[in-house]
Every structure is written in structure tokens, then in C-alpha cells.
Amino acid sequence: MNRRPTIAEQLARQGISRRAFLKFCAATASLMALPPGMAPAIAEALGKIRRPSVIWLSFQECTGCTESLTRSHSPTVESLIFDMISLDYHHTLQAASGEAAEHAREEAMKEPGYLVLVDGSIPIKDGGIYSTIAGISNLQMLKDTVENAAAVVSIGTCAAFGGIPMANPNPTGAAGVQALMDQGLIARKPVINVPGCPPIPAVITGVLAHYLTFGAIPPLDALGRPLNFYGDSIHDRCYRRPFYDQGKFAKTFDDEGARKGWCLFELGCKGPTTHNACATTKWNDGTSFPIESGHGCIGCSEPNFWDAGSFYKALSAPADPLSFAAGAAVAGAAVGVGMSFMNRAKKSSAKAAHETATLKDLEK
Amino acid sequence: MSASLEKGVAVLKEMIDAPIASYFNSCVHCGLCAEACLFYTETGDPKYTPIHKLEPLRRIYEQEYTLLGKLAKMVGLSKPVTDNELEEWKELVYNSCTLCARCSLVCPVGNDIVYMVRKFREGMAVSGHAPEGLIGATTRAIEIGSPMGVKLPAVQAQMKHVHKDVGIEIPMDQEGAEYMVLLSSMEIMNFPEYLGAIAKIMKQAGKTWTLCSTAFEATNSGIQIGSSDLAKVIVNRIVEGAERLKVKTVISPECGHAYTALRWDGANLVGRPFSFKVLHILEVLDEFRAQGLLKTEGFEMDRMTFHDPCQLVRRGGVVQQPRNLMNMVAKDFVEMEDAGKYNWCCGGGGGVSANEDAEELRLQVFKIKKGQLEKTGAKTMVTACANCRIILEEGLEHYQMDIPVVGLTEMIAEHLAESKS
Amino acid sequence: MNEMELLNWVRGPGLNIAVAVFLLGTIWRLFEIYSLGRKQDLSAPRNAAGASGWHTVVRRSMPPPGMLKRSPVSYIGGYAFHIGLAIVVFLFAPHIVLIENLIGLSWPALPSQVVDLAAVVTMAAMVLVLVDRINKPVKRFLSTFEDYFTWAVTFLPVLTGYLAVQHLLLPYTTMLALHILSVEILLVVLPFTKLFHVFTLFASRWYNGNANAHKGVPV
């Protein structure tokens, strides 16, 4: 088996200058949301690490995550990323089909230490029959592939947390990769969750670049998300935050406040509870992000976002708080009126039974 | 549960009403009522916190009239009230509460604490937990007609004495008189000048008045001990007398509790509105003053201050009248701190003066009055309640202060313009 | 249960239950208390300026003469804590949205920096009154488990709310969930503890004022 080239070697082979490499490293640092001073460290790391084999598995998904990645407006970086890895299996992107395709996956799995990328959730209800590829259930395929993997990157909210397939009532018993590991259904490997519906393309490439550059899992939050992209909430990084602090809110999507770009909290923006890089990295090559274009954050990078109440209801506004209110009021009135009848009866019977006090009563 | 306790609880069940329920539910244990109570401020003992004096009543309310209280009692979280506990509370409910109602004025959530103490005494009295002294006074009031055991012959003797003294015959049982004058035992026994003062004032004003042979005594121990049934017996004498003599107005003497018992409790005790008016003597005097029927001459030159009897000012609403009258005859009239409705009690109201067990504590808490008085530098103290007067005199003597205590009515009478009448 | 699930529970079923218990308890307790009624006063009334139940409802918010000096912590701490709590509860934008969702009423919010300050003042005042409760013999004597419990139940929503807004201690989502949960505990507990004074104090003041106004005493 031929030795895989280091990334720097790979780039040099393509005739890329050191100056270009330096630019690449600076852009990569920015992409990974690392301080610019990290560029030399990146350059050094890229000189050492080898181009790993990557297997991309797609399960219950909409291909949105792949679309996002390929619509990345940093094709240079993207192409470099694909130069940096050996993408050995990807439904949508690979040329091979049928048995040849599956064969490619089996080949790649022969050398342990590959990276597994997953998009889509995995149905486990009824033996996992709700989604199969080449006659193999998603669960089985994931189980086999993960066995010898170095790490798993869950791309998108479905793979990370179950996403929309898992939304109530979850007919297929869909679950994310981490959940399957927690349930012991697949081997436990390091997992990086890159949620979002879809994730920001630059975040996908940034996370991969980080893993490849430093050969290690980046620091993660409690939900397994890289802190450099998911460490802050949208709200904290939002350019409209000053309006929130001043109490200036758009009340409808077409009022004065909306035109002036005021805070969308009252229109249901989930920015405060959503962790993602939208407010800084933005979308479409840094052009904009939902809040900048006038729509609140829907919280797509958080678990259960689909079932977390209306997208258009303020975060502090409850889902349906008064659903028992009428019943409770009636029950309260019933108890209260019941007590008042009892009390009045007790009081009047005490009055009726009143024995006029005499001097004798004073002496015990 | 003893029969007497059962009777007490039954009476409290009758007494507990929406205000009491509201008050207990509003209390946040802030302790501010303690700061308004002279028994706490002068002793520093937290057990004298007014709301704490009602602890057994609170439990009875909760256990009898709230669902959660019933449940708590059932599972043993809320202990039933016992005879021993009530006996323990006797000191708090009687000895260390003068029903002065200062606490009711400061409670930030608005609890009328004295209203509750008054009601709690109903249960305490019939379950046999009233103090001996008060039981004695009440027994005499019911059986003899006056808490100090004063009988009609004693009054008649005083009438003769006054007649000789001031030269005016004291009318008795005069039907159709405008005013029926009541006396308190203390006035009959200790301050006979009062009757003479009334005679002179009435003469100057040209008003008809009378005493009543069946209702000369105004004080009502039934109210103090907290028995409405017994208080009613006493009030009924006055109502019957006033109705028999067809008087327009009944004048309560210089006695705070006598006034509130008749003025505010009376109609509620007999269960119907009165056909006559009830006025305190100071109210009558101030009316006379306003109508020009009260003329005085000369002034007291010593510095004087006026002690507001709680039942007259805070519980009675008579605030401005004594000030008007003081200014008629006193050149150097100074107010004490907190004068008026925030005045501090002398320490002997609410039956405390009749309660020997409370004497030591009463003298201890008199310090507040002593301090107030010293600050004014007054040489004479004037008041309008015979009970306050006795207590003030005792207190001043105890603390070796040589300050005379005078009844306002008598002082006015002494300055009546003698000229024509 | 992850933080988002917790948040969803407290915003959904949790709040439903809390609001239901609160309504049930409040209506029940109000009936239970005020149906006891009171006797009509048959004595001839005396009228005086400024004496009425309503006057007392307002007047009792001010310290009577001399009382501020006797118990400064009760008054100053009490004012700071009640007013601060009112600012935080009713003038913080997210709370107004909540109220608007519940009952359809809305009003302008204060800048969040002002609300932050009010929250800090409120917490400081609450700590102060707690220390006073422990230190002052009368208050300590009167205090039962309920007094400390209700203090905690009132303090926690302010604390968790502040921590959530300031991103301290726990992630915002978790803290927000705990904040809402603590408010729910407060709602559930309120009708059955001394916290019910938020409703009864107005009636208590009125009863007291009314009874004394009958005697011509403005209390």
C-alpha cells in the first residue's frame, strides 16, 4: 500500500507556492475561527499529517447537508479540503454506483483509522427496516463502518441529534449517531457533532480542516459541538443585540422596527438558546444570515428544534400555557365554593349551638 | 378535649370571619408589629410580638376553616390547641396586651391585630383562661353593677357631697333630659370632682341632664375580658336606662374602654342600632365650646401635656377635641412625641389595670411613657380617662416623678367663667 | 433529558401545570378566605377625612412615623426588594412578551442594563432582609421553615434569571430552563404559603381601613 502524502506535499505537487500556502493557512485559521496567529502552527501541522481516508454515509436525510457543502462559496478551500482528504465513499458525489460503490466502501474500511462522516438520522424501530442501502439497514451499515473508524463526524442536526426524522411522533424510531453509541448499538468512537439544518458550509469544512490539520478532536461543548464554532449563542454574537439591550423590538415582520432592523426576539427568534456560527461566519460566503435578512433564528442547530414550539413565538412566551387554565379555574372555584359551604355550615352550626356565656364559664 | 376548651373553640369558630382569615394569610412575619408594642420595645422579649400572641387562634383558623389546615391536622403536621397551651398564652393575651391597637396601625400588610386579640379573648374567657383579676372585676360588674363593687348608695352619697360642694343639685332619673351622664367606678371612688365638674359645665351651658339609677356605671369589664355575652348584659343596662329616660345623648365619662364599649360595641352587642347618640364627655365639651356654651377664664401657667387614651384617640376617633379644650385653659401646652393616633399606651388598658399578675410588667413598660413625658418637660399631665389616670399616677410614683395627673374635664370646670349662667 | 428537552418541558407541560395549580389554588383560597364574611357594624359611623378602606390600602405602603428608624432594614430592604422585583418581573422585555402572550396586554420595556441593575439590587436587598431575619431576635423568633422556604422560592427566579442573562455558571439554555422552572415552583407554592399575601394584603388593608374609618380614624 502506498504511503499517503502529507497535505503540504499534496499541495506542493499541485504547484502551489509557499505564499499561496501561507494565504491558505491564514484563510484556514479564519475558517476554523482560530486566532490569526495560529496560521504558522497550521502550516507546520499540514506539513506533517497525511491525507486520511474518509467514508461519508447518508441515511435518513434530505441531501441538504451535502448541498450545503458543495454550494460552499469557498471552492478553493473546498477543493483543497478534498485534496486534503481521500473521499472514498459518498452516495451523491461518487461516480461509482451499485455494487462497485459498496465495494469502494469495503475497500476503504480495510485500513482502520479512517474518518466516518454521517448525514441523516438512523431509524432503529422495527429492526431498522425504514431505511436500507443495498439491502443493508442504516444501523447495520453504520455499525460495520464505525467499528474501525478513528472518529465520527455527524454532519447536520439529523445525524447529530435525530433532527426532523426524529420529530414527534418519530414514526421510524430515528436517532442520532451519539444516541446510538450511548445505547450501545454501535461501537463507541470519538464523535464531533456539526449540527445545523444544514450546517454552515464553512463550518463543515472548518471542522474537517481542524481535525485534519491537528489530527485531533477540537474542544467540544456538552453536546459534542466544536466550541470554536458553537461556543457562543447567536444572540451573543448578533449585530442586532444592542437593540435587544435597548428594548427595541420588531413587533411584526413589516413594521417600523422590522424596517429599522431591530431585534426579532418578539417575533420568535431563538438566537438566545441557539449555538452556531451564523452571526459571525454567516452564509453564502459571508453575505448574510437569517437575522440579517429579517427573519429570526429557528434554532436548527439545537436538539429537538422542530418540537420546541412555534418558530414565531417569542422564546419567553410559553407554548400553550392556558390549556388547563379554564379547567383549573373551575376546579379552584369548585374547591373554594365547596370549602365556603362547609365553612359557613360550620360557622352557623357553631352559632346555633351557642350557649350564652355566664360568669361560671369564666372559672374553669 | 375538655368541655371548657371545646366551648372556647366553638366560640372562636363563631368569631373567625373573613377579615381574620385575610389577616392571617397576609402576615409575612416581618415583626414590625413588635416595634409598635410597648411590651416588646420596653422588654426586648420577642414573645411579646403582637402577632405571636395570636398563634393558637391562627392554628384554630387553619384547622377549622382551610382545607390544607384540616389535612395538616389530620396527618399531624399541625397540632391541636390544648388547654395547657391556652393557659400559657394567658400572659400574652391578657397581661401583655392593653388592646391599644398601635400594632394595627403599623402592620404593613394592614392586619388589624387588636381586632383579632379582642376576638381571641372570647375563646380564652369561656375556656377558663382569663386572669383572676379580670374575672373578679367582671363578676362584680355583673353581680353588683360595677367592677369596683360600687353600688347606688355610694353614688347617692357622692351626689349629696357634690351638691354641698358646688351648690348644684345632681339630677337623677329625670325623664326627657337631653343628656344622660354615665360615670366610671374610678370616678365615683377616686375622682369625685368629675361629677361636680359636669354639674357646673351643664349649668353654664344650660343643658338638661340626668344620672340614671339603673345605669350609672359606664365601664364594661365584659369587653375587656372578652365575653360578648357578658358585655351585652352590662350594655343592656345602659340602653334600657337611656330608653326609659328618653334621653337624646348618653355621655360616656373620662374612661376609654367605657367609651368604645358603648360607642362602637354597644349596638353590635344588643343587635340593633341605638335610638340615642353616644358621646364622650370631651366631644360634648368641644361641641359646647364651638357653640359658645363653654366659657372659661384664666389659664394654667405650668407646662402641660396631654396623654391620649388609646381607646379615645386610636380606637375612638376623638383626636382634635382634647387639643381644642387644652388650648382654652393651658398657656404652655406641649405635645408628646407620637401624640394623637400614634400615641403610646399608659400600659394599663384592656383590663391590665385589673390584673394583679400583670403589675410588674406594667410598671416595667411604663418607661416609654416616662421617657416621653421627660422629653416634654411638662409639669402636669392631663388626660381624659380615669383608668389612664390611675395607671399614670402609679407609674409616676413608681419612678419617683412628682408630676400631678389631671382630668381634662375637671380642669375645664375649674376655669369656668363664674359670672352669669 | 438534555437541556433543550428540559427547556421544552418547562415551557410546555411544566408551565401548563404550574399555571393550572396557581389558578386553582388562588381561586380556591380566595373563596375559602373571603366567603367567611363579616358582620355588619351597627354602631353609628363617624366620618373623618382620609379615613376609608381605600385610603388605608394606599397609606400602608408608607412607613408610619418613627417606624423607619425602628426597623430600617425591614423598610428599606423591603422597598428595594419589592420595587426591584416589580421592575424585573414587569419591565423586562421577555417578560412583557410572556404576559402579552398570556393576557394580550403589552407595555414598553426598560433597557436590559437597567433591569440587570434592578435584579442585582433586588438580590442584595433580599440577602439583606434574610440576614436581618436571622439576626433580629423578633424576626428569628417568628420565623418558621416556611419563611426561609418562601424566601428561597422567591430568590431563585431572580438569581437564575440574572445568571441566565449574564451567561454565568451554566449554559444559557440550561439556566433559562432552570429559571422558568423556579418560577413554576414559585407559582405552585404561592397560593398555599405566606406568599399569598400578594393577594390578601389589599383586602387586609381595606378591612382594617374600613373598620377604623367607621370610627373616624384614618389608619
Added chain:
Amino acid sequence: MSGLDNIPVNVEAPAMPFGSGNTGAILAELETSLQTLLTSGKEHSIDLRSLPLLPGELDYLRERLGKGEVQVDVNALGHSTVIETAIRGVWWVTHRNAIDNVMAEFLEVSFCPDIIRAQRDDVRESLETLAALLAGDNHS
């Protein structure tokens, strides 16, 4: 684009005291960095995309910093521009990719940004290339 411009949305750029507060912070950071550069020669750069800026704040920053004497175009993996600001020693570096999208944007504080300088390895390779070139010339 012109179609979008017709939509009557006017995003208000808040007056400075109410802005994101980051432009002020950036200028302050530049000030300390320049000082460090003078005293210790240490270079510094600020990633403009890692900071949330209000619409218009980037332009505001550009306006405040002004334009200096040097403007360098670099063609490596796409087009990059290195522009010295009127604050000498502060360089506005914009990296674009092959299709001219901005990949990264930095404010660099240095006497001369690294990206302009020829790289040692490249120079070594160039030397070889030149040597080979000369050898070829000699042969012919």
C-alpha cells in the same frame, strides 16, 4: 441585485454609542498593537470576520483608517489585496478565492505583511529554477 434594492428596507446603522461596540475595540486594539510593534517588533493581526459588526461598521472602520501609500495585489490561490491604511503600519488584507469571493479579511499590524515578502523556500526553489534556466541558456 437591483431588484433587491427596490425593496424598501433600510437597515438603520445605530449611532456610535449604540453600535456593536466592536469598532471602538478594534481601533483600541490597533493602538496597543502599534505600540508593541515599535517596542518589540511583534506583529499582530485581527480577523475581521470573527467579530460581529453591524452593517456599515466595516465601512466606518475603512473610512476611519483611511488609505495610505501602498497597495499590493497578490495572485496566489485567487486574488488578494494588501492595502496600507493612512495609519502606517496597519494593513488591510483581503484574501479572495478563485471566483473572487472573500475568504478572509484581516487588519495586520506590521512593517511589511508576510504575504508580500517572498518566502525562503520559494526563493530557494527560484534559485534552482534560475540556475536551471541559466544552464539551459548555456547549452544552447
